[in-house]
Amino acid sequence: MRQRKLPNIFFCGDPHGSFDHINEAAREYKPDAMVILGDLQPPAPLEEVLAEALKYTQIWWIPGNHDTDSDEIYDRLWRSKLAGHNLHGRVANVAGLRIAGLGGVFRGQVWMPDGSPNYFCPSTFIRRMGQSNVWRGGLPRRHRSTIFPSVYNSLMHQAADILISHEAPGCHRKGFAALDRLGKSLKVRWYFHGHQHEDRVYGQHLGMTVRGVGYRGIVNLKGEVIVPAQLDPREAAALQSAIDWAQRDELMLVRAVNEKEPAGRPTAHAAAIEAETGVPMAAVDGALTVRSANLPVERKEYLPTRVIGFAPEATMAEHEVALGREVAKLAPGGRWKPKAEEYAAKKNRPRRGRFERYGKFRRSKNGGRSGGRGGSQKNG
Numbered sequence: 014m015r016q017r018k019l020p021n022i023f024f025c026g027d028p029h030g031s032f033d034h035i036n037e038a039a040r041e042y043k044p045d046a047m048v049i050l051g052d053l054q055p056p057a058p059l060e061e062v063l064a065e066a067l068k069y070t071q072i073w074w075i076p077g078n079h080d081t082d083s084d085e086i087y088d089r090l091w092r093s094k095l096a097g098h099n100l101h102g103r104v105a106n107v108a109g110l111r112i113a114g115l116g117g118v119f120r121g122q123v124w125m126p127d128g129s130p131n132y133f134c135p136s137t138f139i140r141r142m143g144q145s146n147v148w149r150g151g152l153p154r155r156h157r158s159t160i161f162p163s164v165y166n167s168l169m170h171q172a173a174d175i176l177i178s179h180e181a182p183g184c185h186r187k188g189f190a191a192l193d194r195l196g197k198s199l200k201v202r203w204y205f206h207g208h209q210h211e212d213r214v215y216g217q218h219l220g221m222t223v224r225g226v227g228y229r230g231i232v233n234l235k236g237e238v239i240v241p242a243q244l245d246p247r248e249a250a251a252l253q254s255a256i257d258w259a260q261r262d263e264l265m266l267v268r269a270v271n272e273k274e275p276a277g278r279p280t281a282h283a284a285a286i287e288a289e290t291g292v293p294m295a296a297v298d299g300a301l302t303v304r305s306a307n308l309p310v311e312r313k314e315y316l317p318t319r320v321i322g323f324a325p326e327a328t329m330a331e332h333e334v335a336l337g338r339e340v341a342k343l344a345p346g347g348r349w350k351p352k353a354e355e356y357a358a359k360k361n362r363p364r365r366g367r368f369e370r371y372g373k374f375r376r377s378k379n380g381g382r383s384g385g386r387g388g389s390q391k392n393g
Contacts, residue, residue, distance in 0.1 A: 021234070022047070023239055039068075044069075048073045050205060076099070087157070115179070127189075187209060210244075210245045
């Protein structure tokens, strides 16, 4: 039997108001379809900002958490001519493949998996919140990008080839196992997500090929990069700050001689470094340590001094790797991963237990009461 040729579908990471790269990719490659993974924030009605792309392909999308930030952004999506191509909460045939969409984010006021939901569907939320909070006859605008259990459960009973979501699945540090279960229930082969602004190739995860598409990046169905992802300008500023901080503390050290020296007695290496850098050094158990360092740049109290150690034969490449690790620990976006054993322990810890403990904390704080099903939570 001859294998069916797969359609050429592009998946676009969070545009956050910029669509030139999508129009250009559509014009150059003419894919069968392009799917945007949330946080569009168009500066004009969607069909206008993507007018060039629509000449060559069809556009589909799901909302992100920032697509309900204002009335203007909301109307440019939900009242645009492409409103019917919103895949949130349904399965649609796109270029011959069934794509299931789950837009928006989980919010604790409604539902934070794997905890019990406060509200099952929009109608119960509306009944409890009161008429003063109604927006345009229904949900508050912000919660129109909130994932409700009713929408999730509806998708659980369907089938699809591809699942797209704004939130990340469980293979991401900030992802949700509930989305893993959704993908398995839908029996999808491919899973694409946005939101985290990270270009991530997960490979096979629970029988699905999972791909995270970065900020303003574009990949195809095979996961191949069409347009490289960018670094979020806000994260770029924070990353530069982290780099500046790491570099000002950077000390090119050499390991002390193998023979152990008495504590506090400088070795030949320590003496050389002390003379060159002006930083007092000491040898403790055969390893160099900093006795005290008067850094020329003021630091925030919560940031500790970091020292990057090297053997004499260390290369510049090894130095850059070590510096990169230190910077990544301070960088935004969750790019730094904990040690393997810490990650495994966190992964194996049941999430429901964490929510149960949080519930006990709330009850104790409120004198035995949890504050009601609709109580505001910190992560909402």
